[in-house]
Amino acid sequence: MSSALMRDILDxxxxxxxxxxxxMTIAAALAIPTAIVxxxxxxxxxxxxxxxxxxxxxxxxxLFGFLIPLPFFGGIxxxxxxxxxxxxxxxxxxxxxxxxxxxxxxTVRESAIAMGMTGRQLLWEVELPLAxxxxxxxxxxxxxxxxxxxxxxxxxxGGGLGVFIFRGLASVDTTLLLAGAVPAAMIALAxxxxxxxxxxxxxxx
Amino acid sequence: xTPLVSFRKVSARIGQKDILYDLSFDVEPGExxxxxxxxxxxxxxxxxxxxxLLVPSAGDVLIEGIPTxxxxxxxxxxxxxxxxxxxGLFPHFTVAANVGLVSRxxxxxxxxIDARVQYLLNQVGLPPAQxxxxxxxxxxxxxxxxxGVARALAADPPLLLLDEPFGALDPVTRVQLQQQFLDLRxxxxxxxxxxTHDVREALLLGTRIGVLHNGRLVFLGTRAxxxxxxxxxxxxxxxxxxxxxxxxx
Numbered sequence: 545m546s547s548a549l550m551r552d553i554l555d556x557x558x559x560x561x562x563x564x565x566x567x568m569t570i571a572a573a574l575a576i577p578t579a580i581v582x583x584x585x586x587x588x589x590x591x592x593x594x595x596x597x598x599x600x601x602x603x604x605x606x607l608f609g610f611l612i613p614l615p616f617f618g619g620i621x622x623x624x625x626x627x628x629x630x631x632x633x634x635x636x637x638x639x640x641x642x643x644x645x646x647x648x649x650x651t652v653r654e655s656a657i658a659m660g661m662t663g664r665q666l667l668w669e670v671e672l673p674l675a676x677x678x679x680x681x682x683x684x685x686x687x688x689x690x691x692x693x694x695x696x697x698x699x700x701x702g703g704g705l706g707v708f709i710f711r712g713l714a715s716v717d718t719t720l721l722l723a724g725a726v727p728a729a730m731i732a733l734a735x736x737x738x739x740x741x742x743x744x745x746x747x748x749x
Numbered sequence: 750x751t752p753l754v755s756f757r758k759v760s761a762r763i764g765q766k767d768i769l770y771d772l773s774f775d776v777e778p779g780e781x782x783x784x785x786x787x788x789x790x791x792x793x794x795x796x797x798x799x800x801x802l803l804v805p806s807a808g809d810v811l812i813e814g815i816p817t818x819x820x821x822x823x824x825x826x827x828x829x830x831x832x833x834x835x836x837g838l839f840p841h842f843t844v845a846a847n848v849g850l851v852s853r854x855x856x857x858x859x860x861x862i863d864a865r866v867q868y869l870l871n872q873v874g875l876p877p878a879q880x881x882x883x884x885x886x887x888x889x890x891x892x893x894x895x896x897g898v899a900r901a902l903a904a905d906p907p908l909l910l911l912d913e914p915f916g917a918l919d920p921v922t923r924v925q926l927q928q929q930f931l932d933l934r935x936x937x938x939x940x941x942x943x944x945t946h947d948v949r950e951a952l953l954l955g956t957r958i959g960v961l962h963n964g965r966l967v968f969l970g971t972r973a974x975x976x977x978x979x980x981x982x983x984x985x986x987x988x989x990x991x992x993x994x995x996x997x998x
Contacts, residue, residue: 649837649840651833651835651837652837652838652839652840654802654833654837655831655833655836655837655838655839656839657802657826658800658802658826658829658831659826659827659831659850659851659854659900660822660823660824660825660826660827660851660854661823661854662823665854669839670839673841674840674841
């Protein structure tokens with residue numbers, strides 16, 4: 545393997561990691577607070593979950609395509625890729641945060657209320673700690689999926705390891721395909737392991 | 750003296766279903782009033798209107814003369830200890846953190862909270878050195894329930910609400926905890942409203958007994974009055990007291 549190729553692999557891997565971590569940060573920042581709001585206003589649940597569900601069923605290549613003509617969010621480049629990756633990551637985080645909070649033992653929640661906890665205290669002292677594990681599972685699933693989906697970002701100029709894959713497909717070059725696929729798979733495995741470990745460490749019970 | 754708790758023509762419903770009809774009675778300071786009833790009689794619902802986990806559909810529950818709808822709910826609930834069947838302990842808190850929670854919410858100093866937790870764990874017969882650092886999952890059912898009682902007493906509330914507090918325990922442990930409750934009551938001079946389906950428990954712990962049947966209060970009186978009462982539902986409970994097994998031996 546040439547050193548130029550090695551350098552490309554490193555650069556694109558870093559770019560890939562940036563795409564994924566940036567998208568995941570935004571997705572978590574949107575999805576977790578939204579899910580908390582949904583636990584307080586259950587009539588909103590079908591609407592928001594429905595939207596997130598639809599986002600996830602749109603084929604990824606098509607979603608990138610749909611975004612291109614849009615003003616502000618669209619166009620060619622990294623920001624469009626990030627918008628699409630965020631939309632994909634929303635559902636697992638949203639759903640797991642919601643489930644994690646809703647499945648807190650009703651007896652425990654009731655005794656927290658009966659002891660005079662305010663809504664905020666109930667959330668921070670009881671609901672979020674007890675939901676931590678489920679929320680982290682959602683983050684892990686979303687991250688691993690995003691690492692794979694981010695390879696398609698190259699199709700709209702988002703960069704990342706997908707650049708190798710599209711180049712390899714165009715020139716029927718297996719080396720290039722592997723140069724994109726193997727690091728992506730390794731990142732996914734590492735993320736799965738790492739986040740799994742965090743999940744285990746942080747779960748309070 | 751104003752009654753500590755006063756039910757004034759209280760009705761309650763859950764969803765579309767009427768649970769309580771026109772309930773009126775007082776709980777006097779220092780007494781243990783036991784609400785006795787079968788499953789579905791509305792006794793738990795009645796209890797929950799006191800700390801406003803449930804708002805009556807008609808009538809008022811007065812605490813120290815003030816309707817629960819007027820009370821600041823956070824203040825009200827921190828003045829009422831609440832003990833439920835399987836304790837409802839916070840699984841992610843240690844025993845000490847569970848017991849010290851209300852004191853902490855009330856903004857006590859850490860040293861004062863520790864001292865209070867030690868005192869209360871000793872009061873319920875759980876040596877702090879051995880139990881304070883444990884998690885609820887590391888306790889037996891009886892120990893969990895003792896922690897539940899200690900937690901309810903944490904901020905020294907004038908009133909205790911107990912919902913089938915000893916219902917999930919084995920008979921030996923139940924008798925131990927009932928004795929401990931009597932002992933605590935005479936030492937701490939608390940007022941209590943206790944809900945049970947166990948007629949023996951009602952007679953053992955209640956200074957007065959109220960019987961609920963299909964959401965209505967059909968009897969309210971002392972133990973002696975309870976044993977003499979002729980009401981149909983009260984007599985049903987009398988028959989539970991007859992020790993049938995003696996005849997078969």
